[in-house]
Amino acid sequence: MVFAMAGALWGIGAAMGAPKRQRFIMLAALFVALCVIHLTLPDGHPLRVNTGGSIGLWLMIAGFGGVVLGYREILKRLRAKNAPAPVTTATSDTLSEAELDRYARHMVLPDIGGVGQMKLKRAKVLVIGAGGLGSPALMYLAASGVGTLGVIDDDTVDASNLQRQILHADDNLGAAKTASAVDNLYRLNPYVTVRPYQRRLDAAIAADLIADYDLVLDGSDNFDTRQAVNAACVAAGVPLVAGGLSQWEGTVSVFANTADAPCYTCAFPAPPPVGTGTCAEVGVFAPLPGVIGTMMAAEAIKLIVGAGLPLSGRILIYDARDAQTRTLTIPKIPDCPTCGGRP
DSSP, X not given: OXXXXXXXXXXXXXXXXXXXXXXXXXXXXXXXXXXXXXHHSOTTOHHHHXXXXXXXXXXXXXXXXXXXXXXXXXXXXXXXXXXXXXXXXXXXXXXOHHHHHHTHHHHTSTTTHHHHHHHXXXXXXXXXXXXXXXXXXXXXXXXXXXXXXXXXXXXXXOGGGGGTOTTOOGGGTTSBHHHHHHHHHHHHOTTSEEEEXXXXXXXXXXXXXXXXXXXXXXXXXXXXXXXXXXXXXXXXXXOEEEEEEEBTEEEEEEESSSTTSOOHHHHOOSOOOTTOOOXXXXXXXTTHHHHHHHHHHHXXXXXXXXXXXXXXXXXXXXXXXXXXXXXXXXXXXXXXTTTTTOO
């Protein structure tokens, strides 16, 4: 009877689309009820007889199940922490038949075509952060056929991330975001190479890491990291696409695209005012990172293939609540501490 009830609870939860965590909670509630029955009812009571007669059996089953689940969780965390870089698949200088079919809608675009698609395949793009902005940016870069994608993040997937970080799913809870990114990006497009870096990017490693890439997308959530990324991009001559979020409003811009263009420090020389708050403190509209992250991917692809006019020297501001956009010009500061000395 108990196993039948457990199976029914699990089946109903699955049919209703409940996450595995919620279904396990229902089974835990059933186990608690079972313990209450055996601890409160007298020996020989029909409910005790029909549920095994003794609580000892169920404690043994629960203990065994706990050991198995604990062992699986430890293995999951170890795999996520030590996930190696997957086997490279984007080594060829030609597009396979499968890739030609996959990128057919790009191939007929006059501004991209076969030449542009090969530029995408040969490109190496580093994305800082696999969160709200990095998720949609990485997905569209991978779907578009960018050959090598680097992703650096030191965080793990939390339930509060799933409201907006569409690269991760309920099954990825507790896993490193870089490991989750690798798995899900390869499901999206097996013809790209994804390089995971499970650590926080700081000034000590920024220069060496960024110098190995053609383009950087910064979706980080703190001022110091953004300034370190900007300084490394300016020093290496690597274009930077930066996005930002605040409640209902988002921004996207391109920096250090040319020698006479402003850099991130020109636009944001000082940290945001105290009390501005992070997404965790002030909230963020769920679709907003998708809009801004997708715009970041669009700017990156335009830069790679040489199409259109990039947002260099301009910042696009999108207000999701009032459905308004505006674009501001960013002047280059002659005495900027980061790029002021450039030719």
